[in-house]
Each structure stands twice: as C-alpha cells, then as structure tokens.
Amino acid sequence: MSKTNWQLWKEKKAGDSVRPWDLLNPNIQQVDEDTYNHRYNICLSCPSLIQATKTCKKCGCFMAQKCKLPHASCPIGKWGAYTEVADVV
Numbered sequence: 041m042s043k044t045n046w047q048l049w050k051e052k053k054a055g056d057s058v059r060p061w062d063l064l065n066p067n068i069q070q071v072d073e074d075t076y077n078h079r080y081n082i083c084l085s086c087p088s089l090i091q092a093t094k095t096c097k098k099c100g101c102f103m104a105q106k107c108k109l110p111h112a113s114c115p116i117g118k119w120g121a122y123t124e125v126a127d128v129v
C-alpha cells in the first residue's frame with residue numbers, strides 16, 4: 041500500500057525540530073531584529089528561495105516566519121540556530 045502525501049510529509053519533517061506552530065508558542069521567544077534581518081537577507085539572495093512566495097525549496101518553509109525562530113536553521117548550513125534570544129519581537 042502506498043503512503044499518502046500527509047504520511048510522506050510527516051516522515052520528511054520527523055528530523056526537523058522546527059514546526060510551523062512554534063510561532064504561536066508563547067514559551068518560544070523570537071530572535072532579535074538584527075539576527076532576523078541577517079538570516080532573512082541570506083535567504084533573499086539564495087537561489088533556493090522561491091521569490092514569489094518567499095518559500096524555501098529545501099525545507100518548504102515560509103522564510104519570513106521561520107527566520108524568527110531561534111532554534112531554526114538553514115537546511116544547507118547557510119545560517120544556524122541562535123542560542124541567545126532577546127525579547128519577543
């Protein structure tokens with residue numbers, strides 16, 4: 041029996057510690073503005089970013105949002121997780 045698209049998506053995401061609903065979690069702070077801008081500018085100049093939707097071809101995330109999460113990282117190592125967080129942006 042073949043797997044559904046939902047099952048395949050869940051398996052793909054199993055090793056990724058970032059979840060879309062992390063943005064709504066009040067216990068997860070967001071990075072400071074400088075860190076956000078640094079990350080997002082890297083994404084904006086990356087060939088893996090779909091410019092029309094600002095979605096990454098590698099991880100499928102909306103980068104304007106993912107860049108806010110301290111534990112997020114680029115799947116090909118262009119930027120990493122941040123451990124020192126400032127107040128919620």
Ligand code: SF4
Nearest residue numbers: 083086088096114118
């Ligand atoms: S997360 Fe990494 S691969 Fe994806 S668009 Fe940003 S820099 Fe490029």
